[in-house]
Amino acid sequence: MRKSDFLNAKFIIGASCLLLILTLAIFGNVITGHDPQEQDLMSSLQPPGFSNGGYYLGTDHLGRDILARMASGARVSIVIATAIVLISGVFGVLYGALSGYWGGFRDIVLQKIVETFWAFPPILLALAILAFFGQSLANIIIALAIQRWIPYCRIARAQALVLRNREFVAASQIMGAGTGWVVTRHILPNLLSAAIVIATFSMAGAILAEASLSFLGLGVPPEIPTWGGMLAEGRSYVVGAWWIAVFPGLGIFFTVLGLNLLGDWLRDLLDPKAALNLR
């Protein structure tokens, strides 16, 4: 197998996984015709099939349609993970770029803060925040973004440290450019491909983390259907009703797998280390 074939395989499988999930998110509720919250106790724990009143993926213990709940779960996961990635990406890049560009004492202080946040084991700080502040969509986004900005900060700072001593930056400063100009015009464009690669992997991590928190019942409020929540609620019924556990898990698996494969493919394609010219 040649290298380019392998790259294509990564892209094709990764993109297909994500396409599948996006189709589910957009058209899932059109296909089933059932509402994700609608309870039908007469047809609870129906196995998947085509001859059971339109519950193609079966029903859970309350007779709710798994397909409809899968579709809303997909939307919730995508929206939350996108918000986390956007917030942490923008914040991390700006923080790192400024820290590196300023240098000196301000850099030392800003990096001490980075080190402190990095000292917490992953998820733990998120759990503490959710425990202290309570559960809400906003809190889960903050809780999961609070460590995710650090990788962006690292690359942005490294890039800024290199660029601030280059002649074109000095020339720009001599012509009167301020910090804002140098950061947005000279430092950020050089970071784009590295940031995109980090964002892809980070989105995979954010989806897994959100699902884990929702599974623990500490994430998205329980009245909103999520993949993690479906697994948690259906856990006591899975013996004899495998579909309750299998489908939401597959949803998470395909999304995360797709993002990881695309991330790998992008990393090879964009070669962020070369693009960053850190030497």
Add this chain to the structure above:
Amino acid sequence: MVRAIAWRVAGVVPVLFLVTLVLFLLLRLAPGDAADLLVPDDASEAEILRIRERWGLDRPLLEQYFSFLLNLLKLDLGRSYRYGADVFELIASRVPATIELATLALLAASLIAIPLGILAALRKGTAVDGAVSVFAIAGVSTPTFWLGILLVLLFSAELHLLPSGGRLPYGVQLPERTGLHLVDAMLAGRFDLLGLIASQLILPVMTLAFSMVGIISRITRGAIIDVAQEEFITTSVAKGLTRGAIIRHHLLPNATVPITTILGLELGVLISGSIIVEVVFSWPGLGTLLYQSISVRDIPLVTGIVVTYTTLFILINVVIDVIYFIIDPRIRASQGA
């Protein structure tokens, strides 16, 4: 070398200081009165007053932080209001279960992943290599809790081979000395219990190890391939050494440093993964305790557990750095030891 190690160990103090500051600020930023957070909902006025006194909530912010820090240093965060027991005593009673699970999982993952990674590197570009890559990416994409549920469904519910959770079967008594059940059983001479204890361990350990096998094998593979491109390997080939001798004496010893690094990086996965695995398998460790304390918003207990996990995390990272000093002469030399 001793100086470099001492310096690294001393560096932990400011980090721990800042970590507790972050936790304290989060606690104070939380909505509502801090005293309300720290007592159960049905607390009396007198109790609230006592808590205010204890945490110094009537004094300026800086003083409050120092009394928080002092309480932490004395390992005294008061009583958990769900269990009514001392927070740190409660934590200490749960730590061994977590350590037992986490060490065995890391051991199992390394024993599977490192040989797998070496094999993939030595057979680079073949089907074996491809299979390891696929396995690795599937491993990091599988939600731990889902895998746990599926394993229970298969091995407990369908095949009736292994228990679905818990640490000891109902009714079995074991004198606790270390809290590590395998060790306790051996100390007590109850070798008949070892099988029972192991059967309880298999599913949680497998679940937790699975997420790590992928990454460890991939990084091992990368480390071996990097070393294989070094000039001293070319030299040993030119010198006429056998393939086996090169692998044993030149390739593997030089790959130990990057492999130690990933074992350190996997520590985070180990901690966050173990919390979830413990909940799935009702494993009575620190993770389950954290989960239960968050569900009832038992804030003193949550704070104590977060501090404990973070301290463990930071300390183990130091231990890994010290191991570097010991196994890598280059790092030793560069530190001027």
